[in-house]
Amino acid sequence: MIERKTQNIAIAIERKRNLTVDDLKKLNLPLQFQGQLVIIEKSLNNIRLKNPLSVELGKILATGEIGLADYIIHSCLNKYPNMIPYIFEHQSMVKMSRHFLRHCSGSYESCPVYALRLKKFADWLGYSPDLIIQDVKPVGAIPDPMKVQNHCGFLSDYLAALQDSDLKPGAVSNYIKAVKTFYRTNGVKKIELDEPLSRNVSHKDRAPKPEELSIMLDKAAIRESFVIAGIATGGFREGTFSKLKYRHVKDDLEAGQIPIHIHIEANITKGKYHDYDTFLNAEASHFLKLYLDQRRQGTQGMPPEIITDESPLIRNSHHADRVLGVSEKTIRKIVHDSAVEAKVAKKLPNSWMYSVRTHSLRKFFRTQLSSTKIDDEIIKYMMGKTIDTYEDVQSLGIETLRNLYAAAGLAIRPKTKVNRIEQLKEIIRAWGENPEEILSKDILFRSNQTVQTDEQIHSHQLSVLATELKQIIRKEVTEK
Template sequence: MQTITVTHSPRGYKLQEPITLSVPDIKNAADKKLQQYVIDSLSWKMSSLVTFTFKNTSTLEVAKHLLRHRTGSTATLYQYIYGIHRFCKWANAQPDQLIESCQDPDGDPKPKAIAKYSRLLDDFVGCLQAEGLAPGTVSNHVKGVKALFRANRMKLELPYNLSKRIVYSDRAPTPEELQRIIELADVREKVIVSMLALGGFRIGTLVKLQYRHVKRDLEKMNTPIHIHVEAEITKGKYHDYDAFIGQEAAEYLR
């Protein structure tokens, strides 16, 4: 194990208090990438989850699966690991203990043991619902537990589909509300609000934009400003796309 200190969030913001973590020694480039993915996903939200993840081979398999075979979303890893952490705390067991108890000496699944955890997962759902958690939150916790078993080559299911009913619906602000927000905002906030509204960016993509994305049109005083967004900074990392911001957002940006 080695000790590292995290001083900034993945977005480059300095943390109020540095976080000291014990992490496994790096053996190769793949290990380094996986380790950074776990740290970026968990350290600045709930640092204890970093130790929890590195302590269990089974949770590292979840991170490895998301990084190599899915989009590598830091938000998804946090969501899954937090759900696993809550279930394990409730069941009073570590992730590796759960997985090992469902495998025979050859590493093959034990159907009776998996059926037992399916019943436990149902009881866990009942406890979460009793806490008054929103249906979407309950569903996300369950997704994490299912992902733990799936990443370790087992299938854990509930005998029913969980409700994903949204308690509070999102909606776009009206033009009047948007104008009021801009009137009250400082210059930096005006840029953020106007680019989200006029450029159609996700928040996660907007925070990754750099000066080079607007440099050409901004310095030439061109309007609208053309922004080429690379696949690497989009949520799914599926493909590049182009966006344009109009006169109002361009003025705030200048």
């Protein structure tokens, strides 16, 4: 009798990922170890939590990666501490968190926000995140095609529930995106809606007018005035602006250089994709000096402060005993309160949102610079946006960018006195030419030459405009 020989299938190898208590103790986190529990009583800013957290030690060690455990706790502790036990309790949530850390930008916002949105879906469906994944993958790591179809139906039903709850299209899209990301990062890649979602902007904000910003500055305190002027003339996102330190402005501020150059590192930008450069105009620089002087001298509720390179540019006003920075929420609240008090922002119909908000100040920055004919890619670069691959704005050099910014004349308050440069600009405009474009071309032609003082800048601009005006008149006479 002939028998067919069979080959034994080798057992799949596994790598043990060991994470120890000693590893956790090395983290710069407020963790307390009590038997098989990890207790967290304070935030990253050393502020006591309203409700202390307890997480099973074994759940944290099961992540197997010290960086991942640190990322989850660090992401959630300040804003969403209750999500920490929820994430560690479910391996499927840990996998999604690992995706943000290892394969995305590692943003501390993504982990808790997506976890909150996924929890909403899990609560709606009535099952835990792990049971949801176990249902669609009942055997091994391969999804069951029939189960996949069922879960596509769940997603469609969830979409209807979100829309019926009067959420705006953008919010609905974000909730659906979180659910799809959850499935995909857990090995289920075909959970989709039958049709694409609409993302029409239903409540659009607007760029405030210069006179409206002037009213906001008139009514605001020094600290709030710097926040408004800084974002409006620097084009910052609130997240980036809240993370600025004194070292970002130190050199130019102490040297009296206007506009102040600020180099933004990639790790404090949205997405952490690339670094960039922007500037603060004379108005923002003035408020910054007043604000820092106020902090050095101290106030009735705040003792004198020694400003160091690592001091936050905007200090938390609720803690007099220690120097802390502010959150994005604080920046948004400052702008919102100022806009509402000045009656610049109005509540939009059928919405909780207002017509002028923090993002509106970035719109002001873009709108004002665009009107001066500065190249659009340069404006996008100064706003921290990703520009065309073949546009190397950084190669222009800081001084060229500084001169372009200065030539644009970005300002909030109207000038009280028309100087000779402004007079020449008006005459050139009357002849049908654009003086800002003329100055921009001159700066790019001179490339990275350094102009040290305001007087030298004004003198050179006066010479360029005067020469151009002569050429315009000569050309007109010759043609006649």
